[in-house]
Amino acid sequence: DVKVTQSSRYLVKRTGEKVFLECVQDMDHENMFWYRQDPGLGLRLIYFSYDVKMKEKGDIPEGYSVSREKKERFSLILESASTNQTSMYLCASSYPPPTGELFFGEGSRLTVL
Amino acid sequence: GENVEQHPSTLSVQEGDSAVIKCTYSDSASNYFPWYKQELGKRPQLIIDIRSNVGEKKDQRIAVTLNKTAKHFSLHITETQPEDSAVYFCAASIQRNQGGKLIFGQGTELSVKP
Numbered sequence: 001d002v003k004v005t006q007s008s009r010y011l012v013k014r015t016g017e018k019v020f021l022e023c024v025q026d027m028d029h030e031n032m033f034w035y036r037q038d039p040g041l042g043l044r045l046i047y048f049s050y051d052v053k054m055k056e057k058g059d060i061p062e063g064y065s066v067s068r069e070k071k072e073r074f075s076l077i078l079e080s081a082s083t084n085q086t087s088m089y090l091c092a093s094s095y096p097p098p099t100g101e102l103f104f105g106e107g108s109r110l111t112v113l
Numbered sequence: 114g115e116n117v118e119q120h121p122s123t124l125s126v127q128e129g130d131s132a133v134i135k136c137t138y139s140d141s142a143s144n145y146f147p148w149y150k151q152e153l154g155k156r157p158q159l160i161i162d163i164r165s166n167v168g169e170k171k172d173q174r175i176a177v178t179l180n181k182t183a184k185h186f187s188l189h190i191t192e193t194q195p196e197d198s199a200v201y202f203c204a205a206s207i208q209r210n211q212g213g214k215l216i217f218g219q220g221t222e223l224s225v226k227p
Contacts, residue, residue: 033215040122042202043157043217058214059114090156100145100206102215104156 119218
C-alpha cells in the first residue's frame, strides 16, 4: 500500500510564526504536491516538485515556500503565518505519466490565530 | 493557466437515482481528466480517470464522458447508494514526460438519501 504521511494532523500557530509542514512518501514517487483545501474552493495547488531539489509554483504560491532535499520528503514552509493561511493542507505524490494517480496524505489542519 | 469549473456544488438524490456532475476546463492542451472522491474526514481517492484519446469510460456504476470540442467532461453515477455520499472533485492536467500539475474543480457534495 502506498503511504503518504504528513507529520502533523492539527497545528495551532500564532500570526508571524514560521510553520513547517512535512510530508513523506514511501513509494519512490518522483512527483510530489502540496494542495490547500478550503470549502467551496476545492483543492488549490501551492507548489509541486518533479525531482529532488526541483520545485515549481502552482496557482497560489504567495506566502509559501517548499523544500525537497530527498526524494521521499517534501516540506511546505510558511515563512510568516497569517490568519488567511488557516486551512487544510494536503500533500500528495505520484509516478510520472501515464500512471498519474495522486496518493494523498491525511491532511494537516492549520489554524493561525 | 488551466482553470476547471465544476457544477453543481451540492447535489441531493434519492437512493437508486442517477447523479451527474459536470466540469469544464479552459486549456485545450489538457489530456488527462481524473475524478476523486473524498469521504467525510478522509483523504481524496481516485475513482476513475479518462485520457483525451477516449470519449467515454465505464467502471461498474460509474462512468465518465469527455467532449474535447466543448472542453467539458462529466461523471455519471447510476443506481446511487448511501455510501456514494461524499465530495467529488474533477481535475484536469496536461501530462508531459515528467508529469503534469493537476488542477481541481471546486467540488460537488453528493448526498444520497435512503
